[in-house]
Amino acid sequence: xEFYSTQISNLIEQLSKLPGIGAKSAQRxxxxxxxxxxxxxxxxxxxxxxxxxxxxxxxxxxxxTDNELCPICASGQRDHKYIMVVENPRDLAAxxxxxxxxxxxxxxxxxxxxxxxTGPDDIRLRELMARLGKDVDEVIVATNKNLEGDTTAAYxxxxxxxxxxxxxxxxxxxxxxxxxxxIDEVTLYRALEGRTDM
Numbered sequence: 001x002e003f004y005s006t007q008i009s010n011l012i013e014q015l016s017k018l019p020g021i022g023a024k025s026a027q028r029x030x031x032x033x034x035x036x037x038x039x040x041x042x043x044x045x046x047x048x049x050x051x052x053x054x055x056x057x058x059x060x061x062x063x064x065t066d067n068e069l070c071p072i073c074a075s076g077q078r079d080h081k082y083i084m085v086v087e088n089p090r091d092l093a094a095x096x097x098x099x100x101x102x103x104x105x106x107x108x109x110x111x112x113x114x115x116x117x118t119g120p121d122d123i124r125l126r127e128l129m130a131r132l133g134k135d136v137d138e139v140i141v142a143t144n145k146n147l148e149g150d151t152t153a154a155y156x157x158x159x160x161x162x163x164x165x166x167x168x169x170x171x172x173x174x175x176x177x178x179x180x181x182x183i184d185e186v187t188l189y190r191a192l193e194g195r196t197d198m
Contacts, residue, residue, distance in 0.1 A: 013026075063107045080134070084140040086143070094185075106131065108128075108143075113151070125156070138165065139166070139167050170195050
């Protein structure tokens with residue numbers, strides 16, 4: 001038996017497809033949206049449609065941006081000789097919150113996972129290798145400390161070392177199996193400072 005009208009049920013169903021949103025959270029969000037003033041709902045819907053239409057990958061680092069280059073890659077204040085490789089834009093944001101890293105990033109949009117059918121060609125490794133033709137001193141691998149992250153880190157090291165570029169890995173202050181986006185800024189900074197050669 002349906003508890004809600006078709007429109008409410010459809011809204012709950014669509015919201016529950018979002019990551020981290022279960023049935024109860026979707027229901028709470030749906031009722032919140034229905035109770036918002038019409039202008040706020042239009043603004044929210046417009047922001048989602050505009051983001052989908054205008055956001056693309058940064059030409060350099062592959063993070064999300066609505067310009068050709070993201071603000072970090074476009075900045076003359078950043079040291080482009082240091083590239084930190086992260087799995088996703090949330091990891092980039094986590095490191096930026098430390099306020100201690102002055103280099104640039106490269107976002108892979110995933111990690112190598114044979115079990116999930118994700119190979120090296122399914123993540124942004126080609127784009128990383130293209131960037132290494134420029135003046136780069138070090139590639140800092142900041143993938144998650146789990147099987148997929150470790151596999152990806154080893155693969156990157158194998159690709160980059162023959163180019164004569166230093167490859168390092170963030171220190172183990174990051175717990176095994178931990179996702180970077182959930183780790184506090186101090187731990188992330190210490191992991192960066194304690195990175196080891198690969």
